[in-house]
Amino acid sequence: MTWSDRIRSLVSKWTVVVPLLALIALVLSWGRSLPGFAVALVGLCLAGAVLAAVHHAEVVAHRVGEPFGSLILAVAVTVIEVALIVTLMVGGGDKAATLARDTVFAAVMITCDGIVGLCLLVGALRSRVAVFNPEGTGAALATVATLATLTLVLPTFTTSKPAQQFSPAQLGFAAAASLILYGLFVTVQTVRHRDSFLPVTPEGEVREEEPHVPPPGHYAALLSPVLLVVSLVAVVGDAKAVSPTIESGVESAGLPQAVVGVVIALLVLLPETLAAVRAARRDRVQTSLNLALGSAMASIGLTIPAIALATVWLSGPLVLGLNSTHMVLLALTVVVGALTVAPGRATLLQGGVHLGIFAAFVFLAISP
Structure with missing residues (x-):
């Protein structure tokens, strides 16, 4: 097969065409008020871009190996x-004061309870007992808990500024601490203790390669990183295009404004959710946990510093502190997560418990 034939073969695949269509939908809908049928079309493109993003993320992950593959998807998303978040905050004014907090906290609950619970459930259904490395997973959970406490819990108790806000100096410290902790974790995950984050066998032995899966071709490996970025841009852009419809629907239904942050986090985390579930179905639960906890960590460790930098030109208050209900849910998530991770093995029960906490979060977001 010639070089041009290979290119034509790749271009003819839906995983190439759909991201481009979703990107076109983003360009045509950007900054416009969409009628109902247009929202439906953009929604279809959004769903297709999610599936394409999962495919290309798996190609990249297989090419570079774990844990780099999980890290690439988590950071990209x-x-x-x-x-x-920054785009929505620019035009939101005081109404968007809690958007960053709501979205980041929703991302933590979705990843640490929703994705973790679903993947443990899928892994346990496949092999009766889901097996993972407690050393790497425990380190990831500890980092997530520390980041969440420093950035989302402490603002509720500080006294320099009222109403669950950091002072500029406190926000700068939280941003710097978040970046340092995230960078330290990435170094440990990818360099010094990489084996702690690789999938393991039921006997606890490290499993380096994906079993019975041929490696991606040269051209697919070159094209997939580009299409992964295109797909993720389309996912977030199309999500923003339909967000006015979501916001008006939330307002019409009389639901709290925090629901908007939950919906945004759900849309953005769809690629990682599907990728994590697929990994669990292949009995690679460690990869699923890398994706889930890595996404929670990146969501805090990158978002808070970026928002802190954006406050230089953003007007209006920035509310980061959680209320008492959310702090209880976060504490429960950390305690249950630690008990789940410690043995390095999980059954249907652990998966069900995490999903129960996630269900409580969604219900209380709708009915606080």
Whole structure:
């Protein structure tokens, strides 16, 4: 097969065409008020871009290996999530004061309870007991808990500024601490203790390669990183295009404004959710946990510093402190997560418990 034939074969695949269509939908809908049928079309493009993003993320992950593959997807999604939050905050004024907090906290609950619970459930259904490395997973959970406490819990108790806000100096410290902790974790995950984040066998032995899956071709490996970025941009951009409809629907239904942050986080985290579930179905639960906890960590460690920098030109208050209900849910998530991670093995029960906490979060977001 010639070089041009290979290119034509790749271009003819839906995983190439759909991201481009979703990007076109983003360009045509950007900054416009969309009628109902246009919202439906953009929604379809959004769903297709999510599926394409999962495919290309798996190609990249297989090419570079774990844990780099999980890290690439987590960082890519979070960087675009930050751009979406900042974009919505620019025109939101005081109404958007809690948007960053609501979205980041929703991302933590979705990843640490929703994705973790679903993947443990899928892994346990496949192999009766889901097996993972407690050393790497425990380190990731500890980092997530520390980041969440420093950035989302402490503002509720500080006294320099009222109403769950950091002072400029406190916000700068939280941003610097978040970046340092995230960078330290990435170094440990990818360099010094990489084996702690690789999938393991039921006997606890490290499993380096994906079993029975041929490596991606040269051209697919070159094209997939580009299409992954295109797909993620389209996911977030199309989500922003339909967000006015979501906001008006939330307002019409009389739901709290925090629901908007939950919906945004759900849309943005769809690629990682599907990728994590697929990994769990292949009995690679460690990869699923890398994706889930890595996404939670990146969501805090990258979003808070970016928002802190954006406050230089953003007007209006920035409310980061959680209320008492959310702090209880966060504490429960950390305690249950620690008990789940410690043995390095999980059954249907652990998956169900995490999903129960996630269900409580969604219900209380709708009915506080």
